[in-house]
Each structure stands twice: as C-alpha cells, then as structure tokens.
Amino acid sequence: MxxxxxxxxxxxxxxxxxxxxxxxxxxxxxxxxxxxxxxxxxxxxxxPVPAVAAAIADAASQANRYGDHRAVELRSALADWIGVESERITVGCGSVGLLQQLCLTYLDPGDEAIYPWLSFEAYPVCVKMMGATPVTTPLVDHRFDMAAVADAVTDRTKLVLLATPNNPTGTAVSTDEIGTLLETIPDDIVVLVDEAYREFADPGLGDPVTDLLPRHRNLIITRTFSKAYGLAGLRIGYAITDPEIVAEIDKVLLAFAVNSAGQAAALAALGALxxxxxxxxxxxxxxxxxxxxxxxxxxxxxxxxxxxxxxxxxxxxxxxxxxxxxxxxxxxxxxxxxxxxxxxxxxxxxxxxxxxxxxxxx
Ligand SMILES: Cc1ncc(COP(=O)(O)O)c(C=O)c1O
Missing domain, CATH: 3.90.1150.10 (Aspartate Aminotransferase, domain 1)
Structure with missing residues (x-):
C-alpha cells in the first residue's frame, strides 16, 4: 500500500x-x-406516473438554473398535506441527506449514537464519519428491543436512530413503544424516527407526527419520496420536527443539494396521489x-x-x-x-x- x-x-x-x-x-x-x-x-x-414524468421533463428544460435551495414551495405543500406548520418541515437530499445533516449538527467526537442492529447501513457510516461512537443494541426475533435501547443511554448519548419499518428486517415499532422510550430517556437526546417505508406499514402502528410530536420537541421524523413514490433517483426526503431543529439542521444542508427536478417531481407527486x-x-x-x-x-x-x-x-x-x-x-x-x-x-x-x-x- x-x-x-x-x-x-x-x-x-x-x-x-x-x-x-x-x-x-x-x-x-x-x-x-x-x-x-x-x-x-x-x-x-x-x-413515475405521467404527471410526474411531465414535471421532471419540464424541470430538465430549465436545468441551467439552480433550484430553490430552501425548497419553499415543496415545504409548504408538504406542510399542508401532513397538517403541520411549514416551519416544522425541512427537505433534504434524500432522507439519508437529512440523516447526515442530523449527525453533522449533533455529533462531536466521543459522543454516542444508539441504534438497534441490524439496521440501515448508512447509520454506522454517518456516525463514524463524525468521530462519534455507535452504540448498538441486539434485535430479538428480528425486532427492536426498545428496553435495551433505553438501557444503552449514557451521559454521552446525543442521538437515537430508529428505522421503522426497519431495513433490512422489515419489522416495525408502534408509536406507543417509541412514546415509552421518549418518556424514559432525557429530553436533550434527539430521537430520529426514520420512516422511509412508512407508506407500506400497518397504519395501526400509529403516526408519530400526531401521536408524539406535540409532546416531544426532541423527536425528528424523516420520510422520503424514494420508496412509495418511486423517485429514488431524484433524492427528495423530508423531515417533520420542531422548528428549532429545522433551523439548526438547515444550516448544514449542502447548497442546492435538493435538486430542482426532484422538487418539481415531488410537488407533482403530491398532486397525483x-x-x-x-x-x-x-x-x-x-x-x-x-x-x-x-x-x-x-x-x-x-x-x-x-x-x-x-x-x-x-x-x-x-x-x-x-x-x-x-x-x-x-x-x-x-x-x-x-x-x-x-x-x-x-x-x-x-x-x-x-x-x-x-x-x-x-
Ligand atoms: C431505513 C432507511 N432510511 C433511509 C433510506 C434512504 O432513503 P432516501 O432515498 O430517502 O435517502 C433508506 C434507503 O434504503 C432506508 O432503508
């Protein structure tokens, strides 16, 4: 070498x-x-369905211009659709982009981030990239052991990363289980509920936006247009959280990372549900x-x-x-x-x- x-x-x-x-x-x-x-x-x-494909083609014809860095129109459309204030929404370069923004914002070297394992393979990359320490908890029957997650908290814990449904096992946790965790751990730990696959899950598991966000300012929920909405190649993910968290993670969004064709496609998808x-x-x-x-x-x-x-x-x-x-x-x-x-x-x-x-x- x-x-x-x-x-x-x-x-x-x-x-x-x-x-x-x-x-x-x-x-x-x-x-x-x-x-x-x-x-x-x-x-x-x-x-993509025809209306979305047409919006992408139209955006392509204007690709000489930068997109809207703040994705204002898309944030506002998402806020209307989800039923929250637009200050609670931010858009990233895929939900994995938001994960990276979260790690950039909260993790210093030596800090700990907890996640059950096996889970999304980007988690160790993002945590270790910051010089922070991944703390993993074992799965039980391919499911998260939420008590083990709570027990893994130390005074160095800054983030908890929960993919539900989980990749790769496909199992999910309910908002009741996440709520119990949030009640148990200190509220200066930020908890990510990564719902990349939400649209395929049993609705009976609950909706963290309505069930948990009103009571827990340290919660961030990410979702994406990549999976259910079939726009993986255009990299549009979004987060729903407290406006203060939005303001902090927005600072580290790479300039124009949320591309213009993706914004147009996501807006068109919301119109073509x-x-x-x-x-x-x-x-x-x-x-x-x-x-x-x-x-x-x-x-x-x-x-x-x-x-x-x-x-x-x-x-x-x-x-x-x-x-x-x-x-x-x-x-x-x-x-x-x-x-x-x-x-x-x-x-x-x-x-x-x-x-x-x-x-x-x-
Ligand atoms: C759990 C989980 N979160 C996030 C992502 C990333 O999706 P996106 O395309 O929105 O970056 C994936 C993609 O495989 C995933 O499995």
Missing part, C-alpha cells in the same frame, strides 16, 4: 464505504448471464403473495411492514444469495443472518419465488 495522500482524518481512514445493492448489469457481467433482475435496493418497480396510491396497493398485494408463498414453503420470514421481505437464511446467506444471482435474481445479503428481497413487479416476484425453490429450502 502506498503512503496516504494528505492527512486523512482517522475517522474517515477507518471507515468502510457505504455499499449500495448490486445492479442487474453488474450481476450479468460477473456471471456471464442476461436478463438479471435487481431486487436489492428496495426500489419501486414502477416508473390518486394515481400513485393504487401502485402502493399493488406492491402490498404482491408482498402478501410473496410472504404467503414463502411461509407455505416452510420459511419463517418476520412480519413484513415495508416493500421487501427478509428471509432468515443464517449461515447459508451468502451461498443462497450467490445461487440466486447466478440465475439472474439479485438480492441483498446480510452475511450470517439473512437475505433481503425487494418486492418487484409481479413477474419479478414470481421469478424470485421459482428460483428460490430451485436453489434452497428452509
């Missing part, structure tokens, strides 16, 4: 880069196959089909509350993932634990189920 160029911060030198899900083209090249399908990044299988909702319903119906097929084959997937299913494959995870991939079905392995499979189109889901039956049993 050569000498490092410049004096890289030790926190960055020690960091493993975020690994996105493998693409279909890469799998085709690696295995010398054609017709691979990607069920590895929890994307929406549907292209009647066209988008049936697609969400279709993904949910497909999820039911996939879970039923897996269960009747003898697999024991945890309750699936997002647009993917989690298959506990334990020590066989890498082997099964590779066997699927060689047959053109690209999934996301979590070595030694399980495989995450995104719900795709009807044909893709059927192909996954048929291929899995060929390569492995429970």
């Amino acid at each position: 050569g000498m490092a160029i410049g004096r890289v911060r030790p926190s960055i030198e020690a960091l493993a880069a975020y690994r996105p899900g493998k693409g279909a083209a890469q799998a085709e090249q690696e295995h010398g196959i054609t017709n691979a399908i990607k069920l590895a990044s929890n994307e929406n299988p549907y292209a 009647d066209d988008i909702q049936p697609k969400i319903e279709h993904i949910l119906a497909e999820r039911t089909k996939v879970v039923a097929a897996l269960t009747s084959a003898g697999w024991k997937p945890p309750p699936a509350e997002a647009n993917f299913v989690y298959l506990p494959t334990g020590d066989r995870t890498d082997e099964i993932c590779l066997a699927l991939e060689r047959r053109g079905v690209v999934t996301r392995p979590f070595s030694g634990d399980g495989l995450r499979i995104t719900i795709g189109s009807e044909a893709e889901n059927t192909r996954f189920l048929d291929t899995l039956a060929e390569v492995a049993g429970p």
